[in-house]
Amino acid sequence: MYDRRLNEMAVSYRLFTLSVHPVELGGREETARALAGILGEDREKLLGLLKKPQQVIEVADDLDEGQARAVARLHMAGLYLRPREERFYPAHTVAAHLLGFTSDGVGLAGVEGRYDIVLEPGEFRSSDVPEIDFAGHQVLGRTSTDLVLTVDLDMEKLVEQRLRRYLKSRSSRRGMALLLDPADGRILAMASQPAFNPNYFWQADRESRRNRLFADRLDLDLVHGLLVRAAAVLRDGGRGMDLLPETVAAPDFGISATGISDLARLVGMFRPVGRDLLVTGGRSGTPAPDGNRGGVDGMQLAVGLACLVNGGWHIAPWLLGSLYDHATARRYGRRRDATRRELVLEPAMGILMRRSLLLAGRGKRDAARIFTGTVNKVVREGVFSRYVRQEAMVGVIPAGSPRLLLLMVVERDGLDPLSRRRLRSPSLAALGRELLPRLYRMQARPSATGSPGGRNQENFRQFLISRRIDYQEQPGTTTEQGALMPDVIGLSLRQGLQRLGRQPFRLTIRGSGRIIAQKPAAGTPLHDVTDCVLTLEPTISNSK
DSSP: OBOTTOOBSSEEEEEEEEEEOGGGOSOHHHHHHHHHHHHTOOHHHHHHHHTSSOSSEEEEEEEOHHHHHHHHHHOOTTEEEEEEEEEEOTTTTTTHHHHOEEETTEEEEHHHHHTHHHHSSSOEEGGGSTTBOOTTOSEEOSSOEEEEESOOHHHHHHHHHHHHHHHHHTTOOEEEEEEEOTTTOBEEEEEEESOOOGGGGGGSOHHHHOOHHHHSOBOGGGGHHHHHHHHHHHHHHTTTOOOOOTTTSOGGGGOOHHHHHHHHHHTTTTSOOOTTTOBOSSOTTOOOOSSSTTOBOHHHHHHHHHHHHTTSEEEOOBOEEEEEETTTTEEEEBOTTOSOEEEOSOHHHHHHHHHHHHTTTTOOTTSOEEEEEEEEEEEEETTEEEEEEEEEEEEEESSSSOOEEEEEEEEEESOOOOOHHHHTSOOHHHHHHHHHHHHHHHHTSOOOOSOOOSOOHHHHHHHHHHHHSOOOOOTTHHHHHHTBOOOOTTOBHHHHHHHHOSOSSEEEEESSSEEEEEESOTTOBOTTOOEEEEEEETTSOOOO
Protein backbone atom coordinates (compact mmCIF):
# COMPACT_ATOMS: atom_id res chain seq x y z
CA MET A 1 0.00 0.00 0.00
CA TYR A 2 1.16 3.52 -0.84
CA ASP A 3 0.15 7.00 0.25
CA ARG A 4 -0.96 9.59 -2.31
CA ARG A 5 2.67 10.48 -3.09
CA LEU A 6 3.65 6.80 -3.53
CA ASN A 7 5.48 6.45 -0.23
CA GLU A 8 5.35 2.87 1.04
CA MET A 9 2.91 2.34 3.91
CA ALA A 10 2.63 -1.46 3.83
CA VAL A 11 4.81 -3.80 1.80
CA SER A 12 5.23 -7.55 1.40
CA TYR A 13 8.69 -9.04 1.13
CA ARG A 14 9.40 -12.48 -0.24
CA LEU A 15 12.00 -14.11 1.95
CA PHE A 16 13.58 -17.54 1.78
CA THR A 17 14.71 -20.02 4.38
CA LEU A 18 17.85 -21.92 3.43
CA SER A 19 18.12 -25.44 4.82
CA VAL A 20 20.86 -28.00 4.32
CA HIS A 21 20.63 -31.79 4.36
CA PRO A 22 24.25 -32.70 5.33
CA VAL A 23 24.07 -36.29 4.07
CA GLU A 24 23.37 -35.00 0.56
CA LEU A 25 26.27 -32.52 0.45
CA GLY A 26 29.16 -33.21 -1.88
CA GLY A 27 31.61 -31.44 0.44
CA ARG A 28 31.10 -29.31 3.53
CA GLU A 29 34.13 -27.07 2.97
CA GLU A 30 33.16 -26.34 -0.65
CA THR A 31 29.58 -25.59 0.42
CA ALA A 32 30.67 -23.29 3.26
CA ARG A 33 33.00 -21.39 0.93
CA ALA A 34 30.27 -20.91 -1.69
CA LEU A 35 27.61 -19.84 0.82
CA ALA A 36 29.91 -17.45 2.71
CA GLY A 37 30.12 -15.07 -0.24
CA ILE A 38 26.35 -15.10 -0.78
CA LEU A 39 25.27 -14.81 2.85
CA GLY A 40 28.04 -12.48 3.98
CA GLU A 41 28.94 -14.90 6.78
CA ASP A 42 32.31 -16.13 7.97
CA ARG A 43 33.35 -19.33 6.17
CA GLU A 44 34.62 -21.02 9.34
CA LYS A 45 31.40 -20.22 11.17
CA LEU A 46 29.34 -21.78 8.37
CA LEU A 47 31.61 -24.80 8.26
CA GLY A 48 31.10 -25.36 11.97
CA LEU A 49 27.34 -25.10 11.47
CA LEU A 50 27.39 -27.67 8.64
CA LYS A 51 29.29 -30.15 10.81
CA LYS A 52 26.52 -30.34 13.38
CA PRO A 53 25.07 -33.87 13.75
CA GLN A 54 21.56 -33.03 12.50
CA GLN A 55 19.47 -34.38 9.65
CA VAL A 56 18.37 -30.87 8.60
CA ILE A 57 20.30 -27.68 9.40
CA GLU A 58 18.64 -24.26 8.97
CA VAL A 59 21.39 -21.97 7.75
CA ALA A 60 19.47 -18.71 7.22
CA ASP A 61 15.83 -17.61 7.34
CA ASP A 62 15.91 -14.10 5.83
CA LEU A 63 17.42 -14.46 2.36
CA ASP A 64 16.12 -11.97 -0.18
CA GLU A 65 15.29 -12.90 -3.79
CA GLY A 66 18.75 -11.98 -5.08
CA GLN A 67 20.47 -14.22 -2.53
CA ALA A 68 18.01 -17.02 -3.27
CA ARG A 69 18.80 -16.85 -6.99
CA ALA A 70 22.53 -16.93 -6.22
CA VAL A 71 22.07 -20.05 -4.08
CA ALA A 72 20.00 -21.72 -6.79
CA ARG A 73 22.70 -21.03 -9.38
CA LEU A 74 25.18 -23.06 -7.31
CA HIS A 75 23.30 -26.24 -8.31
CA MET A 76 24.62 -27.95 -5.18
CA ALA A 77 22.93 -31.02 -3.83
CA GLY A 78 21.60 -30.80 -0.29
CA LEU A 79 20.60 -27.08 -0.44
CA TYR A 80 16.87 -26.33 -0.14
CA LEU A 81 15.07 -22.96 -0.36
CA ARG A 82 11.61 -22.40 1.09
CA PRO A 83 9.82 -19.11 0.18
CA ARG A 84 7.33 -17.14 2.28
CA GLU A 85 5.70 -13.68 2.30
CA GLU A 86 6.18 -11.28 5.21
CA ARG A 87 4.11 -8.09 5.67
CA PHE A 88 5.90 -4.99 6.95
CA TYR A 89 4.74 -1.51 7.95
CA PRO A 90 7.74 0.85 7.54
CA ALA A 91 6.23 3.68 9.59
CA HIS A 92 5.48 1.31 12.48
CA THR A 93 2.79 2.94 14.68
CA VAL A 94 1.94 5.70 12.16
CA ALA A 95 -1.56 5.20 10.69
CA ALA A 96 -1.82 1.85 12.47
CA HIS A 97 -5.61 1.94 12.92
CA LEU A 98 -6.09 3.05 9.33
CA LEU A 99 -3.82 0.39 7.78
CA GLY A 100 -4.76 -2.45 10.10
CA PHE A 101 -2.80 -5.70 10.05
CA THR A 102 -2.64 -9.21 8.59
CA SER A 103 -2.07 -12.66 10.01
CA ASP A 104 -0.94 -15.57 7.84
CA GLY A 105 -1.71 -13.51 4.76
CA VAL A 106 -5.28 -12.62 5.80
CA GLY A 107 -6.26 -8.98 6.34
CA LEU A 108 -7.98 -8.68 9.71
CA ALA A 109 -8.37 -4.94 10.35
CA GLY A 110 -8.20 -1.52 8.75
CA VAL A 111 -7.63 -1.18 5.02
CA GLU A 112 -5.91 -4.57 5.07
CA GLY A 113 -9.20 -6.15 6.12
CA ARG A 114 -11.43 -4.06 3.86
CA TYR A 115 -9.44 -4.79 0.70
CA ASP A 116 -8.18 -8.25 1.61
CA ILE A 117 -9.63 -9.66 -1.62
CA VAL A 118 -7.55 -7.19 -3.67
CA LEU A 119 -4.30 -7.50 -1.75
CA GLU A 120 -4.38 -11.28 -1.65
CA PRO A 121 -2.74 -12.87 -4.74
CA GLY A 122 -5.37 -13.91 -7.26
CA GLU A 123 -8.03 -12.45 -9.49
CA PHE A 124 -10.83 -10.13 -8.37
CA ARG A 125 -13.76 -8.57 -10.22
CA SER A 126 -15.06 -5.04 -10.57
CA SER A 127 -17.93 -5.92 -8.22
CA ASP A 128 -15.33 -6.54 -5.50
CA VAL A 129 -13.99 -2.97 -5.82
CA PRO A 130 -16.92 -1.00 -7.28
CA GLU A 131 -15.26 2.37 -6.65
CA ILE A 132 -12.46 1.63 -9.15
CA ASP A 133 -12.78 2.03 -12.93
CA PHE A 134 -11.55 -1.23 -14.47
CA ALA A 135 -11.28 0.43 -17.92
CA GLY A 136 -13.16 -2.35 -19.68
CA HIS A 137 -11.46 -5.28 -17.90
CA GLN A 138 -13.63 -7.91 -16.28
CA VAL A 139 -10.97 -9.09 -13.81
CA LEU A 140 -7.66 -7.79 -12.49
CA GLY A 141 -5.03 -9.09 -10.08
CA ARG A 142 -3.74 -12.08 -12.03
CA THR A 143 -0.34 -11.55 -10.39
CA SER A 144 -0.38 -8.87 -7.68
CA THR A 145 -2.00 -5.51 -6.98
CA ASP A 146 -0.96 -2.40 -5.07
CA LEU A 147 -3.32 0.11 -3.43
CA VAL A 148 -2.75 3.87 -3.59
CA LEU A 149 -4.54 5.60 -0.72
CA THR A 150 -5.64 9.21 -0.32
CA VAL A 151 -3.58 9.49 2.88
CA ASP A 152 -0.52 11.73 2.95
CA LEU A 153 2.13 10.05 5.10
CA ASP A 154 3.85 13.31 6.06
CA MET A 155 0.54 14.89 7.09
CA GLU A 156 -0.35 11.74 9.01
CA LYS A 157 2.93 11.86 10.94
CA LEU A 158 2.48 15.54 11.79
CA VAL A 159 -1.11 15.11 13.01
CA GLU A 160 -0.18 12.12 15.17
CA GLN A 161 2.86 13.89 16.60
CA ARG A 162 0.86 16.94 17.63
CA LEU A 163 -1.95 14.83 19.04
CA ARG A 164 0.45 12.79 21.18
CA ARG A 165 2.21 15.95 22.37
CA TYR A 166 -1.08 17.55 23.41
CA LEU A 167 -2.24 14.39 25.18
CA LYS A 168 1.00 14.30 27.15
CA SER A 169 0.52 17.94 28.17
CA ARG A 170 -2.90 17.02 29.55
CA SER A 171 -1.80 13.82 31.33
CA SER A 172 -3.94 11.73 29.02
CA ARG A 173 -3.48 8.82 26.59
CA ARG A 174 -6.83 8.79 24.79
CA GLY A 175 -7.57 10.86 21.72
CA MET A 176 -8.54 10.86 18.06
CA ALA A 177 -7.96 13.00 14.98
CA LEU A 178 -9.33 13.09 11.45
CA LEU A 179 -8.14 15.27 8.58
CA LEU A 180 -10.23 15.34 5.42
CA ASP A 181 -11.00 17.49 2.42
CA PRO A 182 -14.60 18.65 3.04
CA ALA A 183 -15.03 19.50 -0.65
CA ASP A 184 -14.69 15.90 -1.91
CA GLY A 185 -14.53 13.62 1.15
CA ARG A 186 -11.00 12.24 0.74
CA ILE A 187 -9.27 11.36 4.01
CA LEU A 188 -5.72 12.68 4.38
CA ALA A 189 -4.93 11.52 7.92
CA MET A 190 -6.60 9.42 10.62
CA ALA A 191 -5.25 8.86 14.11
CA SER A 192 -6.33 7.10 17.28
CA GLN A 193 -4.41 7.07 20.57
CA PRO A 194 -3.11 4.99 22.20
CA ALA A 195 -1.66 3.40 19.08
CA PHE A 196 -0.01 0.05 18.39
CA ASN A 197 2.62 -1.35 16.07
CA PRO A 198 0.95 -3.47 13.36
CA ASN A 199 4.24 -5.31 12.84
CA TYR A 200 3.62 -6.79 16.32
CA PHE A 201 -0.17 -6.44 16.49
CA TRP A 202 -0.52 -9.54 18.69
CA GLN A 203 1.30 -7.68 21.46
CA ALA A 204 -1.26 -4.85 21.59
CA ASP A 205 -4.09 -4.89 24.10
CA ARG A 206 -7.71 -4.23 23.19
CA GLU A 207 -7.50 -0.59 24.27
CA SER A 208 -4.59 0.11 21.90
CA ARG A 209 -6.29 -1.59 18.93
CA ARG A 210 -9.52 0.33 19.53
CA ASN A 211 -10.19 2.81 16.70
CA ARG A 212 -11.73 5.68 18.66
CA LEU A 213 -13.08 7.43 15.57
CA PHE A 214 -15.61 4.61 15.27
CA ALA A 215 -15.80 3.15 18.77
CA ASP A 216 -16.14 6.24 21.01
CA ARG A 217 -19.41 8.13 21.40
CA LEU A 218 -19.13 11.91 21.35
CA ASP A 219 -21.65 14.34 22.78
CA LEU A 220 -22.86 17.03 20.36
CA ASP A 221 -22.29 19.56 23.15
CA LEU A 222 -18.62 19.40 22.12
CA VAL A 223 -19.57 21.52 19.10
CA HIS A 224 -22.57 23.22 20.70
CA GLY A 225 -21.59 26.78 19.76
CA LEU A 226 -21.05 25.87 16.12
CA LEU A 227 -24.31 23.92 15.84
CA VAL A 228 -26.33 26.65 17.58
CA ARG A 229 -25.09 29.29 15.17
CA ALA A 230 -25.72 26.99 12.19
CA ALA A 231 -29.27 26.25 13.38
CA ALA A 232 -29.92 29.99 13.78
CA VAL A 233 -28.69 30.65 10.24
CA LEU A 234 -30.96 27.90 8.94
CA ARG A 235 -33.91 29.40 10.80
CA ASP A 236 -33.36 33.09 9.98
CA GLY A 237 -31.36 32.99 6.78
CA GLY A 238 -34.25 31.80 4.67
CA ARG A 239 -36.16 34.93 5.70
CA GLY A 240 -33.30 37.18 4.67
CA MET A 241 -32.43 38.04 8.26
CA ASP A 242 -28.90 38.43 9.58
CA LEU A 243 -27.98 37.00 12.95
CA LEU A 244 -27.84 39.43 15.82
CA PRO A 245 -24.47 39.85 17.54
CA GLU A 246 -24.08 37.27 20.29
CA THR A 247 -23.80 40.07 22.87
CA VAL A 248 -27.40 41.13 22.28
CA ALA A 249 -28.97 37.96 20.92
CA ALA A 250 -31.05 35.64 23.06
CA PRO A 251 -29.14 32.81 24.76
CA ASP A 252 -28.22 30.27 22.07
CA PHE A 253 -30.07 32.55 19.60
CA GLY A 254 -33.28 31.04 21.00
CA ILE A 255 -32.45 27.62 19.52
CA SER A 256 -33.76 24.69 21.55
CA ALA A 257 -32.14 21.28 22.02
CA THR A 258 -34.65 19.91 19.51
CA GLY A 259 -33.54 22.50 16.95
CA ILE A 260 -29.92 21.43 17.35
CA SER A 261 -30.87 17.78 17.03
CA ASP A 262 -32.90 18.52 13.90
CA LEU A 263 -29.92 20.30 12.33
CA ALA A 264 -27.59 17.41 13.20
CA ARG A 265 -30.03 14.99 11.59
CA LEU A 266 -30.35 17.18 8.49
CA VAL A 267 -26.59 17.24 7.84
CA GLY A 268 -26.28 13.49 8.41
CA MET A 269 -24.65 13.25 11.83
CA PHE A 270 -26.91 10.34 12.77
CA ARG A 271 -26.38 8.42 9.52
CA PRO A 272 -24.12 5.35 9.33
CA VAL A 273 -20.75 6.52 8.01
CA GLY A 274 -17.67 4.48 7.20
CA ARG A 275 -19.25 1.02 6.99
CA ASP A 276 -17.31 0.33 3.77
CA LEU A 277 -14.27 2.41 4.66
CA LEU A 278 -12.22 -0.09 6.65
CA VAL A 279 -12.60 -3.02 9.02
CA THR A 280 -12.59 -1.84 12.63
CA GLY A 281 -13.44 -5.12 14.30
CA GLY A 282 -16.44 -3.43 15.91
CA ARG A 283 -19.80 -2.06 14.98
CA SER A 284 -18.64 0.88 12.91
CA GLY A 285 -21.34 2.70 11.05
CA THR A 286 -24.07 1.88 13.60
CA PRO A 287 -26.62 4.70 13.62
CA ALA A 288 -26.76 6.78 16.76
CA PRO A 289 -29.99 6.68 18.76
CA ASP A 290 -32.60 9.25 17.81
CA GLY A 291 -31.63 12.70 19.01
CA ASN A 292 -28.53 13.71 20.92
CA ARG A 293 -28.66 11.33 23.88
CA GLY A 294 -26.66 8.52 22.27
CA GLY A 295 -24.07 10.82 20.74
CA VAL A 296 -22.24 10.24 17.49
CA ASP A 297 -18.87 8.78 16.56
CA GLY A 298 -15.95 10.89 15.36
CA MET A 299 -16.46 10.03 11.70
CA GLN A 300 -20.15 10.98 11.79
CA LEU A 301 -19.32 14.25 13.54
CA ALA A 302 -16.62 15.22 11.03
CA VAL A 303 -18.75 14.41 7.97
CA GLY A 304 -21.70 16.36 9.36
CA LEU A 305 -19.53 19.39 10.12
CA ALA A 306 -18.02 19.19 6.63
CA CYS A 307 -21.54 19.51 5.26
CA LEU A 308 -21.94 22.87 7.04
CA VAL A 309 -18.82 24.36 5.43
CA ASN A 310 -18.78 22.82 1.94
CA GLY A 311 -22.01 24.34 0.62
CA GLY A 312 -24.43 21.79 2.08
CA TRP A 313 -23.15 18.50 0.62
CA HIS A 314 -23.19 15.32 2.68
CA ILE A 315 -20.22 13.42 1.21
CA ALA A 316 -19.21 9.90 2.21
CA PRO A 317 -15.50 9.82 3.16
CA TRP A 318 -13.14 7.62 1.16
CA LEU A 319 -9.60 6.24 1.33
CA LEU A 320 -8.86 4.30 -1.87
CA GLY A 321 -7.59 6.59 -4.62
CA SER A 322 -6.45 4.04 -7.21
CA LEU A 323 -4.88 0.62 -7.64
CA TYR A 324 -1.91 -0.56 -9.68
CA ASP A 325 -2.22 -3.93 -11.38
CA HIS A 326 1.15 -5.56 -12.06
CA ALA A 327 -0.20 -7.97 -14.69
CA THR A 328 -1.38 -5.15 -16.96
CA ALA A 329 1.28 -2.69 -15.72
CA ARG A 330 -1.42 -0.02 -15.40
CA ARG A 331 -2.85 2.20 -12.69
CA TYR A 332 -6.66 2.23 -12.42
CA GLY A 333 -8.30 5.30 -10.93
CA ARG A 334 -11.43 5.97 -8.95
CA ARG A 335 -14.74 6.18 -10.82
CA ARG A 336 -16.20 9.66 -11.09
CA ASP A 337 -19.51 8.55 -9.60
CA ALA A 338 -18.02 6.38 -6.85
CA THR A 339 -18.34 8.94 -4.04
CA ARG A 340 -21.79 9.14 -2.48
CA ARG A 341 -22.91 12.77 -2.43
CA GLU A 342 -26.23 14.30 -1.41
CA LEU A 343 -27.16 17.98 -1.35
CA VAL A 344 -28.99 18.42 1.96
CA LEU A 345 -29.10 22.24 1.99
CA GLU A 346 -30.46 24.47 -0.74
CA PRO A 347 -27.55 25.93 -2.75
CA ALA A 348 -28.20 29.49 -1.58
CA MET A 349 -28.52 28.31 2.03
CA GLY A 350 -25.32 26.30 1.73
CA ILE A 351 -23.38 29.40 0.65
CA LEU A 352 -25.01 31.53 3.34
CA MET A 353 -24.22 28.89 5.97
CA ARG A 354 -20.53 28.80 5.08
CA ARG A 355 -20.22 32.60 5.05
CA SER A 356 -22.10 33.05 8.31
CA LEU A 357 -20.06 30.42 10.15
CA LEU A 358 -16.62 31.19 8.76
CA LEU A 359 -16.47 34.76 7.47
CA ALA A 360 -18.98 36.97 9.26
CA GLY A 361 -16.99 39.77 10.88
CA ARG A 362 -13.79 37.76 10.86
CA GLY A 363 -11.80 39.16 7.96
CA LYS A 364 -9.30 37.11 6.03
CA ARG A 365 -10.66 34.51 3.65
CA ASP A 366 -7.38 32.54 3.56
CA ALA A 367 -7.07 32.19 7.34
CA ALA A 368 -8.03 29.23 9.51
CA ARG A 369 -11.20 29.18 11.62
CA ILE A 370 -11.15 27.29 14.91
CA PHE A 371 -14.03 26.08 17.12
CA THR A 372 -13.54 24.37 20.48
CA GLY A 373 -15.73 22.83 23.15
CA THR A 374 -15.53 20.89 26.41
CA VAL A 375 -17.90 18.35 27.94
CA ASN A 376 -17.81 16.78 31.41
CA LYS A 377 -19.80 13.61 31.85
CA VAL A 378 -20.20 10.50 33.96
CA VAL A 379 -19.45 7.15 32.34
CA ARG A 380 -21.04 4.12 33.98
CA GLU A 381 -19.17 0.82 33.98
CA GLY A 382 -21.35 -1.79 35.65
CA VAL A 383 -22.04 -0.72 39.23
CA PHE A 384 -19.24 1.85 39.10
CA SER A 385 -18.97 5.21 37.38
CA ARG A 386 -16.19 7.63 36.56
CA TYR A 387 -15.91 11.24 35.49
CA VAL A 388 -14.59 11.97 32.01
CA ARG A 389 -13.66 15.29 30.42
CA GLN A 390 -13.64 15.55 26.62
CA GLU A 391 -12.15 18.44 24.66
CA ALA A 392 -12.78 18.95 20.95
CA MET A 393 -11.30 21.20 18.29
CA VAL A 394 -12.69 21.67 14.80
CA GLY A 395 -10.63 23.73 12.38
CA VAL A 396 -11.01 24.56 8.70
CA ILE A 397 -8.76 26.33 6.21
CA PRO A 398 -9.07 28.51 4.16
CA ALA A 399 -12.15 30.13 5.65
CA GLY A 400 -13.38 31.38 2.27
CA SER A 401 -13.59 27.92 0.70
CA PRO A 402 -12.36 25.18 3.07
CA ARG A 403 -10.13 22.46 1.65
CA LEU A 404 -9.11 20.99 4.99
CA LEU A 405 -11.20 20.07 8.02
CA LEU A 406 -9.38 18.87 11.13
CA LEU A 407 -11.23 17.26 14.03
CA MET A 408 -9.36 16.48 17.25
CA VAL A 409 -10.91 15.07 20.42
CA VAL A 410 -9.00 14.26 23.61
CA GLU A 411 -10.31 12.59 26.74
CA ARG A 412 -9.01 12.32 30.27
CA ASP A 413 -10.40 10.79 33.43
CA GLY A 414 -11.43 12.91 36.37
CA LEU A 415 -12.22 16.59 36.75
CA ASP A 416 -9.17 17.56 38.80
CA PRO A 417 -7.57 20.81 37.62
CA LEU A 418 -4.26 20.57 35.80
CA SER A 419 -1.04 21.87 37.30
CA ARG A 420 0.06 25.39 36.42
CA ARG A 421 2.87 24.04 34.27
CA ARG A 422 0.48 21.96 32.20
CA LEU A 423 -2.05 24.77 31.93
CA ARG A 424 0.65 27.00 30.43
CA SER A 425 1.12 24.57 27.55
CA PRO A 426 -0.65 25.53 24.27
CA SER A 427 -4.40 25.08 24.20
CA LEU A 428 -6.23 22.92 21.68
CA ALA A 429 -7.26 26.07 19.81
CA ALA A 430 -3.62 27.24 19.66
CA LEU A 431 -2.65 23.82 18.37
CA GLY A 432 -5.20 24.14 15.56
CA ARG A 433 -4.00 27.62 14.60
CA GLU A 434 -0.41 26.39 14.42
CA LEU A 435 -1.16 23.10 12.68
CA LEU A 436 -3.69 23.95 9.97
CA PRO A 437 -1.53 26.37 7.91
CA ARG A 438 1.27 23.79 7.84
CA LEU A 439 -1.10 21.05 6.75
CA TYR A 440 -2.59 23.30 4.07
CA ARG A 441 0.85 23.93 2.57
CA MET A 442 1.56 20.21 2.62
CA GLN A 443 -1.75 19.46 0.91
CA ALA A 444 -0.75 21.74 -1.98
CA ARG A 445 1.97 19.28 -2.98
CA PRO A 446 0.73 17.30 -6.00
CA SER A 447 -0.17 13.64 -5.71
CA ALA A 448 2.15 11.29 -7.57
CA THR A 449 1.07 9.99 -10.97
CA GLY A 450 2.24 6.97 -12.89
CA SER A 451 3.20 3.61 -11.46
CA PRO A 452 4.94 2.85 -8.16
CA GLY A 453 8.70 2.59 -8.49
CA GLY A 454 11.02 -0.08 -7.16
CA ARG A 455 11.05 -1.19 -3.57
CA ASN A 456 12.49 1.25 -1.04
CA GLN A 457 15.78 -0.33 0.03
CA GLU A 458 15.91 1.61 3.29
CA ASN A 459 12.53 0.17 4.27
CA PHE A 460 13.82 -3.30 3.41
CA ARG A 461 16.84 -2.77 5.66
CA GLN A 462 14.50 -1.65 8.45
CA PHE A 463 12.49 -4.80 7.90
CA LEU A 464 15.53 -7.05 8.25
CA ILE A 465 16.61 -5.19 11.38
CA SER A 466 13.14 -5.45 12.91
CA ARG A 467 13.22 -9.23 12.46
CA ARG A 468 16.34 -9.41 14.61
CA ILE A 469 14.84 -7.35 17.44
CA ASP A 470 13.73 -9.41 20.40
CA TYR A 471 10.31 -7.78 20.83
CA GLN A 472 9.25 -8.70 24.34
CA GLU A 473 5.65 -9.58 25.02
CA GLN A 474 3.77 -7.24 27.31
CA PRO A 475 2.99 -9.01 30.58
CA GLY A 476 -0.47 -10.53 30.64
CA THR A 477 -1.63 -9.47 27.18
CA THR A 478 -1.47 -12.84 25.46
CA THR A 479 -3.17 -14.59 28.34
CA GLU A 480 -5.92 -11.98 28.47
CA GLN A 481 -6.55 -12.03 24.73
CA GLY A 482 -6.52 -15.82 24.60
CA ALA A 483 -9.09 -16.04 27.41
CA LEU A 484 -11.64 -13.67 25.82
CA MET A 485 -13.97 -14.01 22.85
CA PRO A 486 -12.65 -11.80 20.02
CA ASP A 487 -14.89 -9.31 18.19
CA VAL A 488 -15.67 -10.58 14.67
CA ILE A 489 -18.69 -8.41 13.80
CA GLY A 490 -18.32 -6.88 10.34
CA LEU A 491 -15.68 -9.36 9.14
CA SER A 492 -16.00 -11.83 6.31
CA LEU A 493 -16.21 -15.48 7.34
CA ARG A 494 -12.61 -16.06 6.24
CA GLN A 495 -11.39 -13.15 8.35
CA GLY A 496 -13.56 -14.14 11.30
CA LEU A 497 -12.27 -17.70 11.37
CA GLN A 498 -8.72 -16.40 11.20
CA ARG A 499 -9.33 -14.14 14.19
CA LEU A 500 -11.02 -16.91 16.18
CA GLY A 501 -8.04 -19.21 15.64
CA ARG A 502 -8.14 -22.64 17.25
CA GLN A 503 -10.54 -22.03 20.10
CA PRO A 504 -11.81 -25.07 22.05
CA PHE A 505 -15.50 -24.75 21.15
CA ARG A 506 -17.96 -26.10 18.57
CA LEU A 507 -18.57 -23.58 15.78
CA THR A 508 -21.95 -23.11 14.04
CA ILE A 509 -22.26 -20.86 10.97
CA ARG A 510 -25.63 -19.52 9.85
CA GLY A 511 -26.07 -17.77 6.48
CA SER A 512 -23.39 -16.38 4.18
CA GLY A 513 -21.64 -13.04 3.60
CA ARG A 514 -20.36 -10.83 6.41
CA ILE A 515 -20.73 -11.61 10.11
CA ILE A 516 -23.58 -9.55 11.61
CA ALA A 517 -23.95 -11.30 14.97
CA GLN A 518 -21.90 -13.52 17.26
CA LYS A 519 -22.62 -15.62 20.32
CA PRO A 520 -20.93 -15.41 22.78
CA ALA A 521 -20.42 -11.65 22.62
CA ALA A 522 -17.00 -10.06 22.22
CA GLY A 523 -15.07 -9.96 25.49
CA THR A 524 -16.81 -12.99 27.00
CA PRO A 525 -14.43 -15.24 29.01
CA LEU A 526 -13.95 -18.50 27.09
CA HIS A 527 -12.99 -20.90 29.86
CA ASP A 528 -16.57 -22.30 30.09
CA VAL A 529 -17.70 -21.70 26.48
CA THR A 530 -18.50 -24.87 24.50
CA ASP A 531 -20.45 -23.44 21.52
CA CYS A 532 -20.02 -20.44 19.24
CA VAL A 533 -22.62 -19.26 16.71
CA LEU A 534 -21.80 -16.84 13.88
CA THR A 535 -24.67 -15.29 11.90
CA LEU A 536 -23.84 -14.02 8.42
CA GLU A 537 -25.78 -11.82 6.00
CA PRO A 538 -25.03 -11.61 2.25
CA THR A 539 -26.19 -8.02 1.67
CA ILE A 540 -23.20 -6.21 3.18
CA SER A 541 -20.21 -7.92 1.65
CA ASN A 542 -17.52 -7.09 -0.84
CA SER A 543 -14.73 -9.25 0.51
CA LYS A 544 -14.00 -12.90 0.95
